[in-house]
Amino acid sequence: MPTAAPSRPIVISGPSGAGKSTFLKRLFAEYPDKFGFSVSNTTRKPRAGEVDGVDYNFLTREDFLAGVARGDFIEHAEFSGNLYGTTVQGVKSVGDKGRICILDIDMQGVKLVKKTDLNPYYLSVQPPSIEELEKRLRGRGTEKEADIQGRLSAAQGELDYAKEEGAYDEIIVNDDLEAAYAKFKAYIDKVTSA
Numbered sequence: 001m002p003t004a005a006p007s008r009p010i011v012i013s014g015p016s017g018a019g020k021s022t023f024l025k026r027l028f029a030e031y032p033d034k035f036g037f038s039v040s041n042t043t044r045k046p047r048a049g050e051v052d053g054v055d056y057n058f059l060t061r062e063d064f065l066a067g068v069a070r071g072d073f074i075e076h077a078e079f080s081g082n083l084y085g086t087t088v089q090g091v092k093s094v095g096d097k098g099r100i101c102i103l104d105i106d107m108q109g110v111k112l113v114k115k116t117d118l119n120p121y122y123l124s125v126q127p128p129s130i131e132e133l134e135k136r137l138r139g140r141g142t143e144k145e146a147d148i149q150g151r152l153s154a155a156q157g158e159l160d161y162a163k164e165e166g167a168y169d170e171i172i173v174n175d176d177l178e179a180a181y182a183k184f185k186a187y188i189d190k191v192t193s194a
């Protein structure tokens with residue numbers, strides 16, 4: 001019997017504070033079994049209770065770097081002496097398990113995904129204005145002042161990139177939350193039933 005082709009992943013991007021996590025939290029609550037995230041890879045040691053292949057794929061530095069050299073990674077970076085990264089196969093295996101892989105990534109990540117054969121849908125979530133974004137970031141209360149300023153300057157770059165021809169398949173402006181979430185969900189419903 002032919003097996004169904006795995007569903008295309010969905011990339012969700014947009015400035016920090018635009019509302020991506022808010023949308024995704026609601027979406028996952030509405031559809032608990034439909035979506036998944038890829039398991040990240042790391043060279044750091046597992047913490048108590050962390051399970052290999054679930055929390056992370058725990059790799060030796062040697063194996064991680066061999067994967068990078070083979071071109072397995074979409075992106076990787078080093079934080080406090082440990083390597084972290086996402087592989088193309090990690091994204092594909094979410095689809096192989098019958099779930100739709102969601103990639104919540106910034107513009108740099110979007111550009112890297114575009115170099116792979118993953119062929120996702122690209123969705124940008126945007127604030128109604130930079131002023132409103134600033135209010136929301138302050139309201140969220142999770143960042144220090146310097147961090148807020150950094151996110152605001154990155155936001156302009158994200159919005160400029162989104163204006164480029166073909167950068168995204170869909171743009172959702174998160175003005176009124178209920179209305180914007182309804183549009184977001186309608187888009188996800190459309191592409192996941194395609």
Ligand SMILES: Nc1ncnc2c1ncn2[C@@H]1O[C@H](COP(=O)(O)OP(=O)(O)OP(=O)(O)O)[C@@H](O)[C@H]1O
Nearest residue numbers: 015016017018019020021022136140174175176177
């Ligand atoms: N339509 C809206 N109106 C008012 N506030 C909103 C709206 N959508 C989200 N918020 C609030 O704005 C803040 C930022 O939203 P959220 O954390 O979802 O952004 P994000 O895009 O996931 O950011 P990051 O990329 O930093 O994780 C949160 O405090 C959230 O409750």
